[in-house]
Amino acid sequence: MEGERDGKEERDRLSDLPDLVLLHVLKFMSTKQAVQTCVLSTRWKDLWKGVTTLALNSSDFATAPRFSEFLSCVLSHRNDSVSLHNLDLRRKGCVEPELLNRVMSYAVSHDVQSLTIEFNLYLKLGFKLHPCIFSCRTLTYLKLSIWAIPSMTELPNSLQLPALHSLHLEYVTFTADDSGCADPFSTCPMLNTLVLDQCNLHRDAKFLCISNSNLSSLTIASTIQEVDYKIVLSTPNLSSLSITRYPIHQVSACDLSYLEQVNIDVEAHFHTNSERTHLALISWLEVLASYVKIMVLSSSTLKVLNVLSSSGSTMSQLPCFVRLKSLKLKMKSSSYISDEEVSRIVECLVRNSPLVEVDIIDC
Numbered sequence: 001m002e003g004e005r006d007g008k009e010e011r012d013r014l015s016d017l018p019d020l021v022l023l024h025v026l027k028f029m030s031t032k033q034a035v036q037t038c039v040l041s042t043r044w045k046d047l048w049k050g051v052t053t054l055a056l057n058s059s060d061f062a063t064a065p066r067f068s069e070f071l072s073c074v075l076s077h078r079n080d081s082v083s084l085h086n087l088d089l090r091r092k093g094c095v096e097p098e099l100l101n102r103v104m105s106y107a108v109s110h111d112v113q114s115l116t117i118e119f120n121l122y123l124k125l126g127f128k129l130h131p132c133i134f135s136c137r138t139l140t141y142l143k144l145s146i147w148a149i150p151s152m153t154e155l156p157n158s159l160q161l162p163a164l165h166s167l168h169l170e171y172v173t174f175t176a177d178d179s180g181c182a183d184p185f186s187t188c189p190m191l192n193t194l195v196l197d198q199c200n201l202h203r204d205a206k207f208l209c210i211s212n213s214n215l216s217s218l219t220i221a222s223t224i225q226e227v228d229y230k231i232v233l234s235t236p237n238l239s240s241l242s243i244t245r246y247p248i249h250q251v252s253a254c255d256l257s258y259l260e261q262v263n264i265d266v267e268a269h270f271h272t273n274s275e276r277t278h279l280a281l282i283s284w285l286e287v288l289a290s291y292v293k294i295m296v297l298s299s300s301t302l303k304v305l306n307v308l309s310s311s312g313s314t315m316s317q318l319p320c321f322v323r324l325k326s327l328k329l330k331m332k333s334s335s336y337i338s339d340e341e342v343s344r345i346v347e348c349l350v351r352n353s354p355l356v357e358v359d360i361i362d363c
Contacts, residue, residue: 015041027051027052030055031055031074034051050082053084054078056070056088056090071103072099084110086112095121097129105130113138114142120147121146139161140165142168145169146171148171154172156175159185166193169197170197172200174208175202180207181206185210189214191212198222208230213235215235215237216239218235219242220241222245230251231251232251234255239259241261242263245267246267250279259293260294261292261296262288264301265330266300278308294324294326295326297329299335318348
């Protein structure tokens, strides 16, 4: 009896579980860990090949070639009949463009739904990013961060992504039509969330049009392009807007009637003309003044406004926030701005909105 009990206790209960359960467990591992389970027993030998999630980070590998070799091996040996729902690749250091294009093609051909790519590329003359990812009909989430050397990666002038809900783009260049206008998002009917960080326009472009009737959340971070262009918002259902780091471009908008909250966390950058940042910030405030109900300002934003206040006339030109109900100030202990300076800025911002609640948040 005792030997029979010991045998039951030593039984591999985990391996007795159905494939679907084990594949669900593997989904929460990195791809490297999932592949390593093949040495456990014959039961596990080919199990990893059926996972629907691949997650690889170069920090898990000793060298860049080992990372690239492992990625290629996974794509070659994975069960080709199984869809790939989620693909998350993060690589510090450069990879070959051909490998990135292979990844893109593989993901699209296997009905990818969520795709995160964070790579550095050494671009070769005449290289083009495979366009298939920008016409993928199954993709619902896309984060593309490609730092390319010596030039930034160009996107097509129209993104044909009918199922896309969330888009996060970093270090890409938008191309424009003959009129000098780039309008890449109007053909994404389901797009709800958009983040643009360090994105540029092609040399001859004059306008970046963010046109989408479904978009509700928009974040615009800094650009590394000094060439002047204007941001045009045509987003009637936008409810949340964030402006961060170093804005230098003017803005206009058609209708922001549903706008609820604006978060502004900007600062003047020593590489850029600070006057352009000041003018850009005022441009944003003028556009938002008629719509925003909740406005959140960082301490660095208050410092920029404080610089503007020194000119006197500039602060008097700040718009009236006619619908503003709440002003939140996110203050850091190292913000180097006095209480008196903060009070002066707040007084100017809410001078025509006496019922505004002002809250100071320590962070």
